[in-house]
Amino acid sequence: MQQFEIFDTLGFLTINTAFQAKQNLNSIFLRNGIDASVDQFVILSVLLIKNGIVQKKLSEQCYKSDSNITRILNVMENKELITRKKGTDGRSRSIFLTEKGTLLYQRLAPLAAAYNSQLFEGFSEEEIIIYRGLLMRMRENLMVQEREYK
Numbered sequence: 001m002q003q004f005e006i007f008d009t010l011g012f013l014t015i016n017t018a019f020q021a022k023q024n025l026n027s028i029f030l031r032n033g034i035d036a037s038v039d040q041f042v043i044l045s046v047l048l049i050k051n052g053i054v055q056k057k058l059s060e061q062c063y064k065s066d067s068n069i070t071r072i073l074n075v076m077e078n079k080e081l082i083t084r085k086k087g088t089d090g091r092s093r094s095i096f097l098t099e100k101g102t103l104l105y106q107r108l109a110p111l112a113a114a115y116n117s118q119l120f121e122g123f124s125e126e127e128i129i130i131y132r133g134l135l136m137r138m139r140e141n142l143m144v145q146e147r148e149y150k
Helices: 010-031 038-049 055-061 066-078 099-119 125-149
Strands: 082-086 093-097
Touching: 010 038, 010 099, 038 055, 038 066, 038 093, 038 099, 055 066, 055 093, 066 082, 093 099
Parallel strands: none
Antiparallel strands: 082 093
8 A cells, every 4th residue: 555645745734834924024023123923914904904893703814713813812912912892793803903913013013024025935926816816726725625525
């Protein structure tokens, strides 16, 4: 029987690459004296566009579980980067960006943009377009599989 080589799969390589990129960007934030994570940056980015989004929708936008998003939001609320307000139904909670959160985003965004440029150094514009398209198709496949598994 032929052995399955997990380390040779594109799925493993994709996950590993994404993990390393996230770790590197977290390190860049810290080296620049900023106590923030990539997860927090993603949430700030969503709130900049959709301020007041319901927590459940935020977790979907960020591809985070409900428990994980709650944990991250607790940290952000303690840092006064966001506020949470109960919805009219008394159960849902809307998330709002604070001025401090906006200022943090403004410090993080240029670092993230520069890092993103470094990641794709030496890639042609066409390669980047192809890569984005492949990742989008892979994500669509994952969403179909997720629905089938539920």
